[in-house]
Amino acid sequence: MILALDDFYILVGLLFAATAIMNLCDRTNPRRFTTALFWGLYALLYLAGSRMPPAATGLLMIAMALVAGFGLVKGGKAHLPPEETRRAGAARLGHKLLVPALAIPVVTMIGSTLLKDVRIDATPLLDPKNLTLVSMGCASMIALALACWFTRATPLQGVREARRLIDAMSWAVVLPHMLAVLGLLFSEAGVGKAVAHITTSYIAMDSRLVACAAFCIGMALFTVVMGNGFAAFPVIAGGIGIPVLVGVYHANPAVMAAIGMFSAYCGTLMTPMAANFNIVPAALLELHDKNAVIKAQLPTALPLLLANIVLLYFLMYR
Amino acid sequence: MHTVVNLWPLLGIAVVVAGFLLRANPVLVVIAACGVTGIAGGLPVMHLLESLGTAFVKTRNLPMILLLPLAAIGLLERAGLKEHAQASIAKIRSATTGRLLTVYLLVRELAAAFGLTSLGGHPNMVRPLVAPMAEAAAEARGVQLDEAMRQRIRAMSAATDNVGLFFGEDVFVAFGAIVLMQTILRAEGLEVDPLHMALWGIPTAVTAFLIHAWNLRRLDAHILKAAR
Numbered sequence: 001m002i003l004a005l006d007d008f009y010i011l012v013g014l015l016f017a018a019t020a021i022m023n024l025c026d027r028t029n030p031r032r033f034t035t036a037l038f039w040g041l042y043a044l045l046y047l048a049g050s051r052m053p054p055a056a057t058g059l060l061m062i063a064m065a066l067v068a069g070f071g072l073v074k075g076g077k078a079h080l081p082p083e084e085t086r087r088a089g090a091a092r093l094g095h096k097l098l099v100p101a102l103a104i105p106v107v108t109m110i111g112s113t114l115l116k117d118v119r120i121d122a123t124p125l126l127d128p129k130n131l132t133l134v135s136m137g138c139a140s141m142i143a144l145a146l147a148c149w150f151t152r153a154t155p156l157q158g159v160r161e162a163r164r165l166i167d168a169m170s171w172a173v174v175l176p177h178m179l180a181v182l183g184l185l186f187s188e189a190g191v192g193k194a195v196a197h198i199t200t201s202y203i204a205m206d207s208r209l210v211a212c213a214a215f216c217i218g219m220a221l222f223t224v225v226m227g228n229g230f231a232a233f234p235v236i237a238g239g240i241g242i243p244v245l246v247g248v249y250h251a252n253p254a255v256m257a258a259i260g261m262f263s264a265y266c267g268t269l270m271t272p273m274a275a276n277f278n279i280v281p282a283a284l285l286e287l288h289d290k291n292a293v294i295k296a297q298l299p300t301a302l303p304l305l306l307a308n309i310v311l312l313y314f315l316m317y318r
Numbered sequence: 319m320h321t322v323v324n325l326w327p328l329l330g331i332a333v334v335v336a337g338f339l340l341r342a343n344p345v346l347v348v349i350a351a352c353g354v355t356g357i358a359g360g361l362p363v364m365h366l367l368e369s370l371g372t373a374f375v376k377t378r379n380l381p382m383i384l385l386l387p388l389a390a391i392g393l394l395e396r397a398g399l400k401e402h403a404q405a406s407i408a409k410i411r412s413a414t415t416g417r418l419l420t421v422y423l424l425v426r427e428l429a430a431a432f433g434l435t436s437l438g439g440h441p442n443m444v445r446p447l448v449a450p451m452a453e454a455a456a457e458a459r460g461v462q463l464d465e466a467m468r469q470r471i472r473a474m475s476a477a478t479d480n481v482g483l484f485f486g487e488d489v490f491v492a493f494g495a496i497v498l499m500q501t502i503l504r505a506e507g508l509e510v511d512p513l514h515m516a517l518w519g520i521p522t523a524v525t526a527f528l529i530h531a532w533n534l535r536r537l538d539a540h541i542l543k544a545a546r
């Protein structure tokens with residue numbers, strides 16, 4: 001293929017390398033050496049991770065976690081023009097400012113639908129296995145070009161701004177990545193089997209309502225622990241959904257599956273383990289309380305979980 | 319037949335729960351949980367390191383959605399994108415924080431239900447546009463926002479993006495979750511039409527919209543009450 005995900009790994013690696021170098025040279029950063037080490041290691045893993053021995057990448061990941069975990073990753077002083085300058089820019093450029101921002105979703109959609117089967121000399125233009133991500137990579141580059149053109153800034157200024165945003169999020173950038181690793185390790189070590197064993201041995205499923213509630217709450221709770229509904233679904237569907245709801249109560253498997261997955265999503269709304277949805281946005285929006293997004297979601301997630309139990313109870317024979 | 323299930327790996331979960339309850343640094347909690355789970359699961363140290371490394375390299379695609387738009391968004395912010403979004407929303411007289419976020423919730427959920435999941439997202443929509451507009455919608459009605467209320471509005475903006483995405487995307491037939499469910503049910507000998515699973519998601523999707531829209535109405539009332 002002409003554009004593959006690996007090309008964008010290189011790009012992101014270079015962005016992290018630039019973040020490391022800019023922090024290293026920035027005397028306003030109180031921890032500039034360890035901060036540069038952290039982003040430098042992340043850059044190395046993106047640039048050369050697939051060519052290094054797995055044990056070495058494992059060690060580098062642990063090193064990154066220790067540097068971040070002991071509070072050694074800080075940001076420099078952010079350089080944004082004063083508010084009056086930004087207001088003047090907004091008045092001068094008007095709706096033009098929206099064009100690059102909206103170009104990101106629009107071009108991503110075009111890439112992942114219209115350009116899906118485009119080939120040049122029998123080689124696919126975009127990596128078919130990672131279509132959305134590669135489309136989004138192209139879209140971001142186009143948006144950057146448009147933004148440079150409209151605001152008369154250099155691409156280097158774009159890298160500086162990206163570094164400002166990465167600095168603001170700090171180690172939260174790497175948290176979803178490390179949680180995904182933990183999720184894979186959980187399944188390798190058999191955590192799912194152990195949970196299914198406990199839920200099925202200790203909860204009496206002899207009433208339909210209890211079975212529905214155990215299924216929905218089990219999905220949500222297991223997702224809270226794993227941070228990902230996709231990890232919970234096989235375990236709870238295999239432990240309760242298929243043997244009890246379908247096997248004993250003859251529920252429609254389509255209803256069981258659909259409502260089960262949505263119960264898992266209620267769990268996703270409630271857990272810091274789903275860091276890319278709950279913790280990263282808190283960092284990105286510069287919230288003081290890193291659990292603020294979860295707290296905003298609880299009044300939606302809990303009633304919805306209850307609604308799912310009721311819906312499953314009444315719709316399961318349809 | 320009684321098979322012995324190794325319950326020791328559950329210690330990894332205990333470490334995660336304890337770590338988050340004690341408010342320890344999440345990255346440290348995760349790495350400690352990795353160590354405990356590996357040892358309790360009986361993995362030798364070298365094997366554990368290799369598992370961690372392989373998994374880390376394999377999941378490098380995860381942070382990409384967050385990282386790729388940053389340069390463009392950062393430049394636009396510098397040029398006044400937030401200020402422009404705020405000035406635009408202030409011109410719409412009937413706009414309130416809750417109404418604006420309800421419209422965003424509807425658009426986000428419907429778009430996701432048609433498979434357009436990239437029409438939104440925290441780095442490229444919520445931070446530069448949705449959250450600043452939600453704050454400005456309250457200020458345009460003459461409400462003085464204190465810092466706590468600003469934080470709450472921003473958190474609700476992020477929450478609205480998540481709710482719209484989650485409960486929209488699963489109604490789309492070609493979404494990964496539907497494929498996953500079909501594969502798992504097939505392995506258990508149940509043949510289920512993906513279209514049926516997508517359709518049976520609709521009652522929950524509608525309920526999710528109603529509950530969250532109601533919470534957004536409450537946010538509006540709360541903003542007005544705090545201003546008085």
